[in-house]
Amino acid sequence: MTDILTPVSSRKKGSGFGKAKKLNIRIDMTPMVDLGFLLITFFIFTSTMTDPKAMVLNMPDDKGVPTPTKKSGALTILPAENGKVYYYEGDLPAGELNSTTVKGIRNIIVDKKLRTLTDDLFIIIKPSRSSSYRNVVDLLDEMTISVIKRYALVKITSQEESMLN
Numbered sequence: 001m002t003d004i005l006t007p008v009s010s011r012k013k014g015s016g017f018g019k020a021k022k023l024n025i026r027i028d029m030t031p032m033v034d035l036g037f038l039l040i041t042f043f044i045f046t047s048t049m050t051d052p053k054a055m056v057l058n059m060p061d062d063k064g065v066p067t068p069t070k071k072s073g074a075l076t077i078l079p080a081e082n083g084k085v086y087y088y089e090g091d092l093p094a095g096e097l098n099s100t101t102v103k104g105i106r107n108i109i110v111d112k113k114l115r116t117l118t119d120d121l122f123i124i125i126k127p128s129r130s131s132s133y134r135n136v137v138d139l140l141d142e143m144t145i146s147v148i149k150r151y152a153l154v155k156i157t158s159q160e161e162s163m164l165n
């Protein structure tokens with residue numbers, strides 16, 4: 001509640017203007033604090049918590065039939081250390097692998113997607129021992145961004161591992 005305290009003064013009555021009375025105002029803030037806590041609890045109970053978002057990863061069973069892929073539609077991506085990514089199309093080349101970065105692989109994927117029929121396109125991701133977890137997740141994100149429906153995460157062969165080194 002609010003109280004106004006007025007001091008009792010012993011002023012002499014006389015001519016002229018007297019000094020203005022100074023009033024002391026005291027405001028009790030207890031109800032305001034209670035109202036603040038009620039509002040805080042109301043907003044906490046009525047707000048919705050965000051659900052954690054996770055990437056959906058569809059895995060085939062071990063008993064399934066292997067998926068046939070055309071060599072002309074296959075793109076193999078080999079993430080390596082320090083954000084480097086090596087890739088090749090079709091069979092493993094006898095020569096050198098093409099290289100790019102994790103950020104640059106999107107252009108390669110989009111280019112391959114434009115040159116290949118949708119049903120023939122298949123991307124194989126083979127992380128090496130030196131590749132980081134972040135690079136693999138970034139590549140999986142690229143599959144989602146580029147709307148690639150057929151891709152697989154496969155173990156790297158010893159021949160590919162030796163080519164990376």
